[in-house]
Amino acid sequence: MESMGTLHPSTLSTKDLHWRILWNKDTCTLCGRCTAVCPVQAIELGVHRKRTVNVPLGIKDSPATALSVYHGIDQRTDPAFACVGCAMCSMVCPNDAIVPVLNEDVDKQRFHINTGGIPRRRGGRRNAPGSFLDQIKFVRISMLTDPALDAGRHEFEMRTLLGRILPPEEALKFSRENGWIPPVREIYPLIVGSMSFGALSPTMWEGLQMGVAYLNEELGMPVRMCTGEGGCPPRLLRSRFLKYVILQIASGYFGWDEIIRAIPEMKEDPCAVEIKYGQGAKPGDGGLLMWYKVNSLIAKVRGVPAGVSLPSPPTHQTKYSIEESVAKMIQSMYMAWGFRVPVYPKISGTSTVLAVLNNLARNPIAAGLAIDGEDGGTGAAYNVSMDHMGHPIASNIRDAYLNLVKIGKQNEIPLFAGGGIGKNGNLGANAAALIMLGASGVQVGKYLMQAAAGCLGSESDRCNICNIGQCPKGITSQDPRLYRRLDPEHVAQRLVDVYLSFDTELKKVVAPLGRSTSLPIGMSDALGISDRNAAERLQIKYVV
Amino acid sequence: MCRLFAITSQDPLTPMVALEALNVMKEGHDGSGVGLYLSDLAGDFEPYKDYPILSGIFSNAGMKKLDDYMLARGFRPKFERAIRPAKPAPAGTPRRDVYLISVYDYPDDWKYLPKAEVRLRLMLTRVTLRQMGIEDGSMMVFSFWPDTIMLKEIGDPLEIADYIDLNDRNILARNILSQGRQNTNYAITLYACHPFFVQGVATMTNGENTAFVPIREFLMSRNFPGYVGYQSDSEVFAHILHYTYYNLGMGLEAYKHIITPLKDDELARHPETSRLRLLKHTCRPLIIDGPNCVIGFLPDQTLFMVHDSKKLRPGVIGGKPGIYCCSSEICGLDAAIPDRDRDEDFQPMKYDIVYVDKKRREIKKWNQWEPFTHPH
Structure with missing residues (x-):
């Protein structure tokens, strides 16, 4: 018979946990x-026995033990129920009696979150607090020789272009000959990055859409707001607000049956179509919506059965080469809307980015390239990928920008940057730095979740449970009890504040x-950094 | 900020007219460079209007190198004005061996070439000589073009003119650009001195061009061998005009719409929205972000002036039939044409471009809100 004191290899104490209550x-x-309120049941009612030793004065009575009981909470030490640090307990506590704190030690919990042989999966971010973009400074300040402008009173035009822009000579020729000129959108350079209906709760999605419409x-x-891979609610597809939406198609093609069928009934064309080949948080891995979040609404919008996990393949299964992926798919998507809607690919940051770019440069209609860097976020991924x-x-x-400069196409294929912009x-500042490095605009997701909806995620592995639909703020949950915590009107208002x-x-x-x-795309002479290697690598000024 | 003065006149003028106007505006230039562009020549150069004229500064070794190069390529010297200064150089002005203005006859095998090919070859010759000169410092070449002379030197405009006896040399012109430079480009180099010239397009600018780097990158990536230099951020204004004129086949109206396009919401209200939007999109990297005042001549000898919206102290154009001036300051104009009708003076604002064509009868004004009627 096993003794009660047996320690299993995964038996932990609260000291071993990442977050301690x-x-x-x-x-x-x-x-x-x-x-x-605890989303992961990390704490439970605790009934504690307390022993006190009463030592009376004098010699008449001998010291005695008194046993009493008090009630409170216990933190569970099973890694499956480990505290995620969301601090909802602190938020609801009337007396501030409870708070999770980071273990100052390297926790032991991380070695045990693979019970059953399944590595850790989570949502969120890379959990790397440093930001390279934060190190970039803007050093070319206008002094005396030209006037610095008044940010509050001067007129600014901070717009960017999304779409394939022809070289001037060609454009004028086509214009004279009534030829086809690729569609180009004039948009704001900060794009609501692709977060799907499904990854986000209905209230969060609605809030973002309302905010975008108001803006x-x-x-x-x-x-503009990108749908991510999760389709688009049918009413939005048939509304005039569709023009503010970038529809994403990814390797699972979720929701595209509904979208294609809605085309004849669309009042407006969508802003653009983004073909997702990869994302920064889990490069080379497909999208994933875990079964917890696939309720009947999500299943209907995506055209799948409810209650099953929805892993998108890492690549578009019907395409076996870059020619197919880029040329044919871009052309097919253009064709769907009669060549009136720009179509561009989105890839994860990769050392092979120039190979993709060169292919796009030779394609006459690719409308841009979105690159999602390693600091991109996700609703669900394996920890190691993230x-x-x-x-x-x-x-x-x-x-990518300098390569376009080399071939003279820097104005023809706009680059969009994503991943970790505003992570701190x-x-x-981060967006401006990327624009001056050559991006035409930036795509932002996590920052908007934090600022517009109060996402609790941080770079210290806080919360990060978007994958299981337990988001304590109701941002990434499909459980009405949770997402009703989020008022879409407030999300919309905060989104407007952020913009x-x-x-x-x-x-x-x-x-x-x-x-x-004009937006200072590629104005690299304005940038400086105090890291000589980085300055050399990016061809910006080294300043100390 | 640099001082600019341009004049176009029915009657030939000595360049001293322009230098004296610069002198009136002296508080705005610091002797870091004076530049002159002369065209529609008269005086000694009048008989050679159809022949390319090389302008530059040479050491004695450079002269030898030049002769070898030009002869090897079949250029035959027709007429030459080699100025070898005899007086002591003004303070701050480097001692040079020769300021050369030399007319050549075309090589025989150029005779039946198309005009565009001749233009290209002249430009390539200039760029090659310039590059050869940079290697050993033996020559600086500013222009090689028919009916065109350029002079540049470091120093005060009038002192330089006196130093090389410019007034006594019977070098006359009907079109003149002159710039008194205030150095804002870190190094004092003559190649940073305005006016800039490429294939008959000449411009000069004052004010900083904060969008310089992306514009330069765009121009250099056009793979046109004449888009080189860029010691000054103002050189791009000449090259943008050249690109508009030769590559896009468009004129000053398009130039204005390219460098300072209407805002998106303004464009939506313009009668020619789609055409202008196309121009704005495709030429987006050429949008300037001044404050800048650009004055120049087109190859057809049209004098023009244009500003961007941030130019708080615009230049002025004025004159009378037969003679017109563009000046960065009104006092320059007053000095050159005191007897004009001042009510006719005009300071173009952010939507305007003004020009005087070769007939020199009137100032023409064009505004970006007007229909865009000159696709050429």
Whole structure:
């Protein structure tokens, strides 16, 4: 018979966990809200026996043990129920009696989150707090020889183009001859990155859509939002708001049956079609929506059965070569809307980016290239993919841009950068840096989830449970009990706040550089960094 | 900020007219360079209008090198004005052996070439000589083109003119660009001195061009061998005009729409939205971000001036039939044509471009809101 004291290899103490719950018995009111709200049941009601030794004065009575019971919480040490640090317990506690804290030690939990031979899967981000983009400074300040501009009062035109732009000579020739000119969209350079209906909750998606519509229709900011791979709600497909939407098609083709069928009924063309070949968070791995989140609504929109995991293949299975993937697929998607909608691929950051780019450059209609760097986020991925796979965005964008300069096509194929922009809160500066390295615009997801919806994720492995649909803020959950916590109106309002503040920040960066009439794409002479190797690699100034 | 003065006149003028106007505007230039562009020549060069003229600065060794090169390629010297300064050089002006203005006859095998090929070869000759000169410092070549002379030197404009006795040399012209430079390009080099010239297009600019790097990258990636240099951020204005004129086959209206396009919401209200939007999209890297005032001549001898919206102190154009000036300051214009009708002076604003064609009868004004009628 096994003794009660047996230790299993995965038996942990609270000291071994990544997040430890600190609980104050004196202030706890035993209301139970923390245990109720915890998304992973990391804490439970604890009934504790306490022994006290009473030592009476004098010799009449001998010391005696008194046993009492007190109630409180217990933190579970089973790795399957480990605290994720979301701190919803602190948020609901009326007395601030409970808080999760990071283990100052390297936790032991990480060695045991593979029970059953399944490596850790999670949502979120790379959990690498440093940001290379934060190191880039804007050093070409206009002083005396030309005026720095007033960011608050000067007129700025901070728009970008999405679409295949012809060389001027060709465009004028086609114009004279009434030839076909590829569609080009004038858009705001900060794009709501691809987050699918399914990865996000209905309330979050609705909030983002409402915010985007408000920005366009009330504030005149041509903001666009990419659907991600999850289809698009039928009413949106048939509404005039579709023009603010970039439809994504990826290797699972989820939702495309519905989209294709809706084409004859569309009042507006979508802004563009993004063909996803890869994403920064899990490069070379397909999309994944785990079964927890595939409820009947999501299943209907995507055209799949409910309750099954939806892993997209790592590549488009019907395409076996880059010629097929790029040339044929781009052409097919163009054809679907009568060549009125720009179609561009999105790839993960990779050292082979130039091979893709050169192929696009030879294709006459590819409308751009989106590159998602290693700091991109995701709703679900294997931990190892998220933490260790991928390519930093800065050098990828720079290489791609300089390569386009070399072949004279820097204005013809706009590059869009994604992955870790604003990861430490510096959205405006990071976006401006990438634009000056050569990006025509940036795609942002995590920052918007944090700022517009209060996502709790951070670079210290906090929360990160988007994959199982337990998002405590209701952002990435399909459980109505959770997503009702999120009011779409508030999300929309916050999204507008974010865009307005970003706009001001962008102007505060470009105005001192003397730029106002066009987005400073490729204005690399404005950039500096105190790392000599990085300066050399990116061909920007080395400054100390 | 650099001072600019341009004049176009029915009657030939000495370049001293322009240099004296620069002198009136002296507080704005610092002696880091003076540049002159002369065309529609008169005086000693009048008989040679159809022949290419080489302008530059040479050491004695450079002269030898030049002769060897030109003779080897079949150019025969027809007429030459080699200025070897005898006076002591003004303070700050480097001592040079020869300021050369030399007229050549075309090589025999060029006779039946198409005009475009002749243009290309003349430009290639200039660029090659320039490159040869950079290697050993023996020559600087500013232009090699029919009916065109360029002079550049470091120093005060009037002192330089006196130093090389410019007034006494019977070098006259009907079109003149002159710039008194205020150095903002870190190094004082003559190749950074305006006006800039390429295949008959000449421009000069004042103000900083903050969009310089992406514009330069775009121009250099056109693979046109004449788009070289860029010691000054202002050189791109000449090259953009050249690109507009020769590659796109368009004129000044298009140039204005390319360098300072209307904003997206303005374009939506313009009668020719789609055409202009196409131009704006395709030429996006050529959008300037001033403040800049550009003054120049087209190959057809049209004088023009244009500003961007940030130019808070615009240049002025004025004059009378037969003679017109563009000047970065009104005092320059006053000095050159005091007896004009001042009410006719015009300071173009952000949507305007002004020009005077070769007939020199009137100032023509064109505004970006007007129909875009000159696709050429």
